Amino acid sequence: MKVLVTGGYGFIGSHVAERFHKEGYEVFIIDNLSSGKIKNVNFKHRGYRLSVEDPKCEEIFRSNRFDAIVHLAAQVNVATSMENPRQDTKSNVLGLVNMLSLGSKYRAKKFIFASSAAVYGSGTETPLEETAPCEPISPYGMSKWVGETYCRKWGELYGLETVCFRFSNVYGPRQNSVGEGGVISIFADRVLAGDDLYIYGTGEQTRDFIYVEDVADAIYRASYSPLTGVYNLSTQTESSVNMLVKLLHNLHGTPAEVIYQEPRAGDIDRSVLCNAKIKKDLDWSPMYGLRQGLEKTYDWFKQNHPTSRELTHQASNSTRLHNLFTKIKPYLENLLAFTLMAILTLTRWDLSYSFIDIKMFYITIIGIVYGNRQAIMAVALSVGLLIYQRLTDGHELISMLYDTDFFFQIGMYLCIGLVVGYAVERKNDKIRSQHTEIKEIEEKYEFLNEVYQEAREVKNELQQRIMNSGDSFGKIHAITKELDSLEPEEIFTSTVNVIESIMDTKAVSIYIVSGNGAYLRLAGHSKAIGEEAAKSLKVEDHEYISRIFLEGHVFVNRELAPGIPLMAAPVHRHGETVAIIALDELPFEKFSLYYQNLFKITVELVSSALSRAFSYVEATESLRYVEDTPILTHEVFETIRKNKQAAREQHNIGYTLLTPGGEVASLRDYSLEIKALLRETDYIGLGEAGKLLILLSNTGPDDVARVLERFSNRNISLRILEEEVEAVYG
Structure with missing residues (x-):
């Protein structure tokens, strides 16, 4: 699984990237490093120093088909958006449109957009719900509101699943003092430096602070869920600035002096977002309260604050001196040359x-x-x-x-x-x-x-995995060679072996669809299932079967509902479902997307083999049957009989041979009358010396008794072939 995190070297982005990495994803990052730092991400990943609006981003999408895109790259400073709305629009709107376009073009499964509480503006009704009117009061808020509209429309126009999260005030390790929610990082920075804390207003204004790891958790869980639309991402808890200062003082031990100043124009007194919708739809709730989150944040600032400030100051001074010397160097050299020339001239x-x-x-x-x-x-x-x-x-x-x-x-x-x-x-x-x-x-x-080298690395890595994997294509090819047959019955028997070997299970069942599509008839099953396998299933009585017919996809019993296979897949021919293969048992570690895809590929190979066999049967129909009858010729019937014997030996799938109880006046009329009472999996054919035989698939003693009774009710006399009695019943 691959995930692209734009802005992945930033404060929130690095935590999101880290969460996906821990969950086993391949992480890719696009970041222009305007505010992010490469050192924020210290695990294996692939990073690209690009702006999200750069056309070169398409090369990344073309080389890597992403399962999820998390778009966090943005200009996040409200004051900057007021001073330079053009730059704000370029980053927050044009960059988003580029990512949406590439996401839909290269078929990403999920697109997650980081919006903001700034879309609400100065809304006073708290807690603010997603249905509250949006009246942004800054270009930053407007760009986020426009971004939500783009995401919604991209879903409608191109089918790209999008989720927009309106963040409340996010805080945590690696945060700087720029952007929304920066008050905690500013205060932590000043407390550790021993500086005064400045509070604009009375300090009783409230904010909804959410810890960054809670944000990363919600984003990760949304990436594989069916969640779409707009959601608030918050704790729905109001915390005053004065309370925040008190908690920081408790952590630091030495109180800093607090200086209250006049309120800033446009500041909101109360801000809290309702999170009931995401709690219900995603089954998510924040794990960190303000006290626990502040402890982790303060510890990080304490470890990183002094060193980073000193290094930054030194680097800044060095850069300024170098730039100044570069500017004045030509003037100094010019004056030196003039001095030498003047000396020569005046002497x-x-x-x-x-x-x-x-x-x-x-x-x-x-x-x-x-x-x-x-x-x-x-x-x-x-x-x-x-x-x-x-x-x-x-x-x-x-x-x-x-x-x-x-x-x-x-x-x-x-x-x-x-x-x-x-x-x-x-x-x-x-x-x-x-x-x-x-x-x-x-x-x-x-x-x-x-990009080319990365593609080569991925190719080499995949090649190595294929060579070393127990589920390699070489193994699959060797196993599926068993399907190289032109006789459907032989393929049914081989399919059980193939699925058992590839999926590592001993609970495989194959059902053929009846002519009218109302029933499934058992055509083969694993030996371990034995008599537990249902001989016949009515389609309308089983919802999962109806879904397979309707959708034509692999069914996975994720809820582990009893009485339903863990996986089931349709076998197609000419676009129609002709059979269904079901798995009733599977090792827990193989109940995954990888094995779901492996099962799908294997069933497609079975579909191809059956389609080839059915085409052969249709093409040779005149040679398979006695003229003008449904009776198989002796050669064809013997082939089917041998396949049934092999199925009985390998998988304990019983069968029964019947023969007429008396003389038959008209072979054609007699066979047509019998054929009308047989299932799709039963056969009529000629045995030794032209004897008429009826082969009943998947039948035991009780089944045979019922069949004989049914024929007897139609005045058709049948009996079990004597030489088969010992073989069938032991």
């Missing part, structure tokens, strides 16, 4: 080479190395140096305004600086553009190569 080093102007070389070199901006700076510095030289040589500043040579030099400096700087800047822009393209191509290649 009159170039007098013997008066035709050489070092300043032009300086401008050209700086333009080539750094581009347009530094070239203009070099021109300005060179012009300043030129003016200084003129003044030291005795020229007056006013006279320079009339000196054409002076303006010519300035023009040359400016021309060289602009031409060289522009040409180099254009070249650099082109190089940067090419580097960007190359980087994008490399990232795409790296991403596709990662």
